[in-house]
Amino acid sequence: MRVALVPELVGKLTGLGYEVAVQPGAGVGSLSSDEEYVESGAIIEDDLSSADVVVSVQPLDIATIRLLKQGTATVSFLPVSTELGLVADLRDTGVTSFAMELVPRISRAQSMDALSSQALVAGYRCAIVAAGMLRRFFPQNMTAAGTIQPAKVVVLGAGVAGLQAIATARRLGAVVSAYDVRAAAAEEIRSMGAKAIDLELETLEGAGGYAREMTEDRAARQRDLLAPHIAAADGLITTAAVPGRQAPMLVTSAMVEQMRPGSVVVDLAAETGGNVEGSVAGEVVRIGHAQVWGGRNVPSQMPGPASRLYAQNIVNILTLMTAKEGEPLFAPDFDDEIVAGSCVTHAGEIRHAPTREALEGSETSA
Incomplete structure (x- = not known):
């Protein structure tokens, strides 16, 4: 079972100014213990209600999304064509969501290309x-x-x-x-x-x-x-x-x-x-x-190497979305091609046009 952040990369995020909380046992499947996360500077915490950004491999389920505060961002794989109901819930709860599948295939985004890193494995x-x-x-x-x-x-x-x-x-x-x-x-x-x-x-x-x-x-x-x-x-x-x-x-x-x-x-x-x-x-x-x-x-x-590669993709895209100075720390620039291309929902709207059109069609037919 893969995990979105491995202990050896926690320092990359704390170095940017983030406080990193890891769900208890999250890394067990990829052979990373809670103790290793703590030694790397993370805390072990199961409460997502105060999180500003939640990273995961698979998308959060609807029950978990409804626990998040409005404006929280999620970064994960998000198969939008088969998860229209989940996308609607992300929109309706005011959660900002980014799909790793939608990262543009351009040279500048190669280090964030999770599809390629997981295909390698x-x-x-x-x-x-x-x-x-x-x-x-x-x-x-x-x-x-x-x-x-x-x-x-x-x-x-x-x-x-x-x-x-x-x-x-x-x-x-x-x-x-x-x-x-x-x-x-x-x-x-x-x-x-x-x-x-x-x-x-x-x-x-x-x-x-x-x-x-x-x-x-x-x-x-x-x-x-x-x-x-x-x-x-x-x-x-x-x-x-x-x-x-x-x-x-x-x-x-x-x-x-x-x-x-x-x-x-x-x-x-x-x-x-x-x-x-x-x-x-x-x-x-x-x-x-x-x-x-x-x-x-x-x-x-092969959860160990797959998690290590995916975690690096996550760190790289979060680094792109982190303010160089001032507040808030997590400040995605929606004029950036990578940020705009990978964003599915933001501020109560569906920003990914094909998904928006598919959902509007399904809601109309219903």
């Missing part, structure tokens, strides 16, 4: 899961008894998670090939020591470094062309996802059924619909001869 974990489930060596082994050939791994999606999965599988010795719909990804794949799969289809560059949606005809053609690569793989890792949208279905169950006995499929996107037809978040299911592992809250499966 998830990509590594995916490769380790695949290696652990596959009942054969990843690397080639040459022995007096003969040579064991290396495992073949295919990775679909070459964003932060996909590239980390590639790098980890390569470090473990597997022969890796990968595919992404973005043209720039091919060079990144090769830089990790993997082979870039070229399907000779049009590329799909989208905004913010993500791929744009493809037509169903192109998706079907892509699946046909990927099928032989997947059938020849011992392990398949899929990582294609766009925040706030359903994951694209890249691999049909029929394609998985063509894989050899003992094959392993790891679907990182299972929580958002899945890249692999039939995958189930948090479960291992069998499709044909393959075991299919559906990812669920994958960064939390």
